[in-house]
Amino acid sequence: MTKAVVLGGGFAGVLAAKVLAGRVDEVTVVEGGRYPAGPGVRPGLPQAFHSHVLVTAGAEALDRLLPGTLDALLARGAHRRGLSDGSLILSADGWFRRHDTGAFLVSGSRWLLDHVIRQRALADGAVSVRERTRVLGLIGNTSRISGVVVAREDGSRENLHADLVVDATGRRSRAVRWLTALGGPAIEEEVLDPGLAYSTRIYRAPADLAADIPAIMLHPRPAQGRPGHGATLFPLEDGRWIVTLTGTRAATPPTGEQAFTDCVHALRSPLLAELLAAAEPLGAVRPYRATANRRRYFERGPRPEGFLVVGDALTAVNPVYSHGMSVALLGIERLEQDLARYGADPGRLPALQGAVAEVADASWRMATRQDRLRESAAAADGGAHGAPGKDAASGAGTAPGSAAAQRARALMSRAVLGSPALMVDLFRTQTLLPARSAPRPLAPSGTSGGSRPPRDTDEAVAQFPGLSEWWFSARPGRRPAVGRES
Secondary structure (H helix, E strand, O other), X not given: OOEEEEEOOOHHHHHHHHHHHOOOOEEEEEOOOOOOOOOOOOOOOHHHHOOOEEEHHHHHHHHHHOOOHHHHHHHOOOEEEEEOOOEEEEEOOEEOOOOOOOEEEEEOOXXXXXXXXXXXXXXXXXXXXXXXXXXXXXXXXXXXXXXXEEEOOOOOEEEEEOOEEEEOOHXXXXXXXXXXHOOOOOOOEEEEOOOOEEEEEEEEOOOXXXXXXXXXXXXXXXXXXXXXXXXXXXXEOOOEEEEEEEEOHHHOOOOOHHHHHHHHHOOOOOHHHHHHHOOEEEXXXXXXXXXXXXXXXXXOOOOOEOEEEOHHHOEEOOHHHOOHHHHHHHHHHHHHHHHHHHOOOHHHHHHHHXXXXXXXXXXXXXXXXXXXXXXXXXXXXXXXXXXXXXXXXXXXXXXXXXXXXXHHHHHHHHHHHOOHHHHHHHHHHHOOOOOOOOOOOOOEOOOOOOOOOOOOHHHHHOOOHHHHHHHHHOOOOOOOOOOOEO
């Protein structure tokens, strides 16, 4: 009888367990907390109070792993928004025009995402879950892992023996400590911390805007040597919005309620301030500071058979890039592919570890390249902010902070605003899809299909009929000729 134990009962853990259940006789998930009955707070997940999205590649992987899950999420109130046909994005150099790039994101509360995925992954009863159970360490030696030591809710210890052990415990994983405690070699680790900070608040949306609001992303443009703040608004289930302010060490976003509102009013566009003036705050402003990029190279050097690390426990990028859940999903999909080809062979896991790590390469390179640029910019003029829709140029081939690199990035950032082909490449890359040829650009109504981007907030808003009606109802005579692309 073959057994597998999965450490961590979050979405990555239950999906790994679901995949393993088709290949081994018994699968147990070890979860430190207790699952809420519905979409609700789960202990040990402080980042759940902040924005979470699935980008295109991750959303598509989820539907391959659990067919119908995207539809289930949307039916429960999650929102799909195209990039940039369903999004209002202000880059450092101006507004993006509305265009169908084939890239999209799915937004919803982390509690909803976890609940729907968990419910569907565990529905057939093939996986058992040990709630309120802590992992204390691994059983085995430097050649082979054969189980885990856990502490029950009453504090008593128990050995869970298994042929396969998968660590899906996230950023707080203790796998490095567990392996070295068995006498294994040190695990190489790389950390890049750009010092980014968040402050987030949830709002009840006005009834006439709750369903159709585009995703909103406002990027800073440092002025006169002063750092700027960035901001995002994503729609959630139950008629709510989640709004996040971001800033670097020199511009840490405020956590007080009035200071948060004042900071929103100081953004480059008045759009978010006016939207929030019409919305109802729900709860306090919540800060978050654990945004470092961290990669643990378990795939390097000899590793014991029977042990695999997935998700944020392996590679965790700065959350501002919105890649964490999607990279984890792609890693679970690689696990499924390997199990289908080779079966549940404990001896395969060291080689599989390299394949799962490789899935994160594109996200890791993107995040660390941008964050090194962020550090250089912060030293010069206060820094920048990145997210889907961030500035596109990398300055490849030049020093990150050099004048030549800065000019190259500025030229590329301005060029992408008016180029459908460059927009396709940008947004597909940022949502972890391979680049492809651009579809035919959609012509804005009332124009001949030119590629000029919106000049200001009014023109940007005018591309979205529902929001446009609300916005211009208080601005008679200001509606621009450029409207929605159709």
